[in-house]
Amino acid sequence: MPLISDTDTHTGPAVRRVASxxxxxxxxxxxxxAFWTTILLPVCALVMLAVGVASVTLPxxxxxxxxxxxxxxAGHNHTPQ
Structure with missing residues (x-):
């Protein structure tokens, strides 16, 4: 029975580079x-509630x-530049 190794022998460095x-x-x-949506979503929700487009329901x-x-x-590792 062959040993399982940590390296994939079927993919070369070029394939890994393209995948990266x-x-x-x-x-x-x-x-x-995702980062910017996290920032803007509460503002949009408040505006929609104030205008009457959305209502506060459980769903x-x-x-x-x-x-x-x-x-x-999804956006927690983003660093805006």
Whole structure:
């Protein structure tokens, strides 16, 4: 029975480099959007409540908290420049 190693012998350095570049080009915008959404979402919610577009109901509150939490978790490592 072969031993399991920590390194993947099927992918070379070029494949890992391409995967790293693709990962960074996808992760950075998602993290930035999530970061700024976390900042702007409460302001938008207050404006929508004040104007009357949204009302405070249990599903609305749970949805807001779910979206806010997901954005806060996804965007917590973003550093605006």
């Amino acid at each position: 570049v693709v990962s960074e080009s996808v992760v950075f915008p998602i993290r930035a959007i 609305t509150a749970i949805g807001f908290l779910a979206v806010y939490s997901a954005c806060a978790i």
